[in-house]
Amino acid sequence: MNLREINVERWAIRYARIALGAAFLSAVADRFGLWGKNVVWGDFAHFVQYAAQVNSFMPAFMIPFLAWAATVAEIVLGVMLLAGIRLRWAALGSAVLLALFGTAMAISFGLKSPLDYSVFSASAGALLLALHSPAGSPLRPEGLRSLQ
Secondary structure: OOHHHHHHHHHHHHHHHHHHHHHHHHHHHHHOOOOOOOOOOOOHHHHHHHHHHHOOOOOHHHHHHHHHHHHHHHHHHHHHHHHOOOHHHHHHHHHHHHHHHHHHHHHHHOOHHHHHOOHHHHHHHHHHHHHOOOOOOOOOHHHHHHHO
16 A cells, blocks of 8 residues: 555545544534524434434333433544544444444334435444554455465
8 A cells, every 4th residue: 555545545534533423413412402493403302202203113211211322322422533532442333323223213214214314324434434454454455465
């Protein structure tokens, strides 16, 4: 891998981290009313109602817990991704969280809904970020050649 390819790869990783982290934190800001008017939820009560719709297959008593758990997870993962803290674990957690969210959306609203909102695409991007290894690592083809 030449220097240009390494730089492009670094920028692609940085872009994925920022895009995922900002998306999580933007959603949290919306549910706490920080984006103002003309938003998706605008306050936590409306987000809990949405969480109930997305998780229509879950018992009603679980919905507040799921809403808060998703919120805490999105805050923690968003900050970790933006700051580059334990990036692989943050990216893997993001991939799992998004896959669970997409699956819940598909169960409750049909497969078109998570596809329209690119939930599975974001999950796949997070998984690729989690699986990324630095150049020369034994997990990459050029690293395997150096071990032989």
